[in-house]
Amino acid sequence: MKKPNDVILHSVTKAAVVIILTFSIDLFFAGHHDPGGGFIGGLGFASALTLLLLAFDIEWVRENIPIDFKVVTASGVLIAVLTGLGSVVFDAPFLSQTFDYFNLPIFGKTELATAVIFDFGVALAVIGTAVTIILSIAEDR
Amino acid sequence: MNANVSSEVIAAVLILVGTIFSFLSAVGLIRLPDVYTRSHAASKSSTLGVLCTLLGALLYFWITDGYFSIRLILGIFFVFLTAPVAAHLICRAAYRSNVELAKESVQDDLKEVLKRD
Numbered sequence: 001m002k003k004p005n006d007v008i009l010h011s012v013t014k015a016a017v018v019i020i021l022t023f024s025i026d027l028f029f030a031g032h033h034d035p036g037g038g039f040i041g042g043l044g045f046a047s048a049l050t051l052l053l054l055a056f057d058i059e060w061v062r063e064n065i066p067i068d069f070k071v072v073t074a075s076g077v078l079i080a081v082l083t084g085l086g087s088v089v090f091d092a093p094f095l096s097q098t099f100d101y102f103n104l105p106i107f108g109k110t111e112l113a114t115a116v117i118f119d120f121g122v123a124l125a126v127i128g129t130a131v132t133i134i135l136s137i138a139e140d141r
Numbered sequence: 142m143n144a145n146v147s148s149e150v151i152a153a154v155l156i157l158v159g160t161i162f163s164f165l166s167a168v169g170l171i172r173l174p175d176v177y178t179r180s181h182a183a184s185k186s187s188t189l190g191v192l193c194t195l196l197g198a199l200l201y202f203w204i205t206d207g208y209f210s211i212r213l214i215l216g217i218f219f220v221f222l223t224a225p226v227a228a229h230l231i232c233r234a235a236y237r238s239n240v241e242l243a244k245e246s247v248q249d250d251l252k253e254v255l256k257r258d
Contacts, residue, residue, distance in 0.1 A: 004233065
């Protein structure tokens with residue numbers, strides 16, 4: 001029996017991955033006022049990568065996304081610790097968070113919080129951990 | 142009956158239709174003979190049931206709260222896109238692992254095509 005032709009799975013995966021990535025980024029930025037945040041956003045991102053790994057093979061994904069996900073985990077933890085240390089620089093206790101309103105060119109009056117940077121570190125750590133676990137289980141040849 | 146109440150009735154009818162379609166798909170899962178007809182029942186009618194329910198929820202929140210949920214639109218599109226593909230993949234995996242068709246079946250074109258290759 002010859003190898004099955006996966007054209008339906010491949011083309012739908014290409015559309016679905018865009019939707020999942022958009023939704024996970026939306027979840028990430030929604031975290032300050034609505035349900036969401038770094039953890040679930042990172043997991044959504046990792047699930048999009050997992051869908052790519054299921055539909056295509058590992059070599060294809062490695063060629064097109066040439067990122068070492070252990071480095072992603074390490075940089076996520078580093079960013080989270082550095083936001084904590086940043087508050088020490090401004091003579092506040094470790095991990096103090098602040099926010100302020102800015103007038104950005106496109107978005108208008110926007111609330112920017114330092115907690116988003118901490119959340120970004122959490123998201124990077126979650127993405128790196130999940131994808132590293134899946135890749136290291138998958139490659140047993 | 143003002144506009145708000147009648148629109149709530151439309152949303153309620155949509156949600157009821159979606160629930161009935163989901164129930165029919167569950168009945169189809171129990172009653173139909175083999176995996177392919179069950180997948181036929183489970184994929185189509187439950188997709189339509191979920192779509193009707195989500196559309197009813199979207200209309201309800203849009204009209205009563207004035208909140209247009211882009212996530213529900215995205216969910217409707219996503220379910221509409223992926224549920225038939227999931228059914229297709231399950232059916233193909235079943236056929237390729239030699240799951241028998243129901244004994245009422247009269248024609249199996251794919252078998253001859255696969256034998257020829």
